[in-house]
Amino acid sequence: MIEIKNLHKSYKMGSNSLHVLKGINFSVQEGELVAIMGSSGSGKSTLLNILGMLDNYDEGEYTLDGVLIKDLGETKAANYRNKFLGFIFQSFNLINYKSAWENVALPLYYQRVGRKDRKTKAEKYLASVGLKEWSDHLPSELSGGQKQRVAIARAMAAEPKVLLADEPTGALDSKTSHEVMDLIQKINDEGKTILVVTHEEDIAHMCKRIVHLKDGVIVRDEVVEQVRVSSYV
Amino acid sequence: MFSRDRWQEIFETIRKNKLRTFLSGFTVALGILIFTALFGMGNGLKNAFYEFFVDDATNTFFVYAGTTSEPYRGFKAGRRVQFRNDDIADLKKDFPMYVDYITPRINRSFLTKYGTESNTYSTRGVGPAHQFNEKTIIMKGRYINENDVKTQAKSVVIGRLVEKDLFPNGGDALGKYIDLGGIAYKVVGVFQDDGGDNEERYIYIPYSTLQLTELNTDKIDQIIIGYKLEVGYAGAMAFDKSLNRYLRDKHNVAPDDRNGIFIRNIADVVQQNMMFANVIQLVVIFVGIGTLIAGIIGISNIMVFVVKERTKELGIRKALGATPGNVIGLVLQESIFITTIAGYIGLVLGIVLLRLIGNSLEDYFIVNPSVGTGTLIGATLILIFFGAVAGYVPARRAAKIKPIVALRDD
DSSP states (O other), X not given: OEEEEEEEEEEEETTEEEEEEEEEEEEEOTTOEEEXXXXXXSSHHHHHHHHTTSSOOSEEEEEETTEEOOXXXXXXXXXXXXXXXXXXXXXXXXXXXXXXXXHHHHHHHTTTOOHHHHHHHHHHHHHHTTOGGGTTSOGGGSOHHHHHHHHHHHHHHTOOSEEEEESTTTTSOHHHHHHHHHHHHHHHHTTOEEEEEESOHHHHTTXXXXXXXXXXXXXXXXXXXXXXXXXXX | OOOHHHHHHHHHHHHHTHHHHHHHHHXXXXXXXXXXXXXXXXXXXXXXXXXXHSOSOSSEEEEEEOBOOSOBTTBOTTOBXXXXXXXXXXXXXXXTTTEEEEEEEEEEEEEEEETTEEEEEEEEEEOTTHHHHHTOEXXXXXXXXXXXXXXXXXXXXXXXHHHHHHSTTTOOOTTOEEEETTEEEEXXXXXXXXTOGGGGGOEEEEHHHHHXXXXXXXXXXXXXXXXXXXXXXHHHHHHXXXXXXXXXXXXXXXXXXXXXXXXXXXXXXXXXXXXXXXXXXXXXXXXXXXXXXXXXXXHHHHHHHHHHHXXXXXXXXXXXXXXXXXXXXXXHHHHHHHHHHHHHHHHHHXXXXXXHHTTTXXXXXXXXXXXXXXXXXXXXXXXXXXXHHHHHHHHHHHHHSOHHHHHOOO
């Protein structure tokens, strides 16, 4: 599903340049649930941004579902993002003046799905994250965990190939964190490929594979015994 | 551009951000209101100007005779030049391609009486064509006609105010005989004139009749010529020149004598007056455009601020698959929409204001201030165009925002 070869990325800061990714090689198969771990400054967010086509890279190759992602125009990148990827952010990034279902329906709007179909689909995905009754509520009327579930429903609504989660539990307490991870595991059970960036050990161990990043290189890539959230309860 | 979804997005944004929308709309509406009001006032000033100077026909030459100041062809200087009836006939015969109408004018002043009422009025001996030159409007009866001239009839046409003076309490002058310097004339017509009260205190009689009462002379004071409009300004100037040459030759006046014969060319005077009026209008337009530009700068600033405020939202949209085109379209369409609506409101308010002012500022030389439909449509289009320009720059900037920058947590 994801193929990365010898990926380099550096940021220019005035006359200096900061080499963040120093040759990453890594691939993800369909249906995997991968955690990317590393301390701050290890380059994990940069990697995720490149994977999410939110940022471009300097050197190497990145192939997503057989399509080479390199030097895309803005418009093309936007279309690929819409078609291939679903995003889950640490701070949810819901649009605050849109209701839950309207937020979920937004990627569908950019897929040119008709308004009626959008609503039906959005409500279906809201129901699947257990928020059917909340579809007309604004984000400000929802709790943190509910907001993240709306965000997950939004990421799912476009039916992407890959879900990218950037510290999805970073802003949540441990109980809601577990609820969110439970949801992510269930989505993975249905065969969706998911990448989770995190710095929390216990969250990482809820995935099936952990990639450790340090100073811009992968230091360890291991398959782990998945800890099911349901076993906690 | 016209998709229902896009409009729903825009209406939603506007609804959620009422203050922002109000402020930007207010800027535009105020700008257009001031623009319309100023423009209308300028037109009012121009209208007043027209009323003062451009009442009479503009395709007219007034030919005056004077006293020569140079000797020529054996004649001494200081000779009085005199036009006669045969000048009229000759000009008609020799300039058919230019002359639309031609009439003599003899100026006199008579004590005029009817019953117990009497007053002194300027009286003009004229031909039928004089009506076109003064744009005289007949209220009742008729003007002097060819038959009056031919038969030297004692017919008279009087102004509205002359009738009012001599026939008080709404008396009807038509068919009555009035006394003009001791001779009875029959009133055949009453006229009005847009040129003001003075114009309505004239009395017109056939020039041939006036000549008859003065020992049957054939002398005339002035010649008034209306030239054909289709010859245009250049044609009028050429006619002016050849007419001058022709009359000087006929009356033995030196070609460069400044005094013998004058031709007052209204086209020239009108041209000058119009230029002045246009300068007034130009100044007004300049001020109006200045106001408009100030409004546009205002809305540009607000749009920049709006985009800044929406950075995060636009970043989210981009992450979810909005193309730069989508983002530009969204911001641009909102800005055009607000400018158009607000501008339209400003226009309507401006027109209402002009209507309310109406002719109440006539003392300040502002008559019937108004703005033409063409100008209004033009202003609206300019407005939409500048709304687009004012929206485009921040919209393009919005589209260039990288989602990662927009979504950064801090």
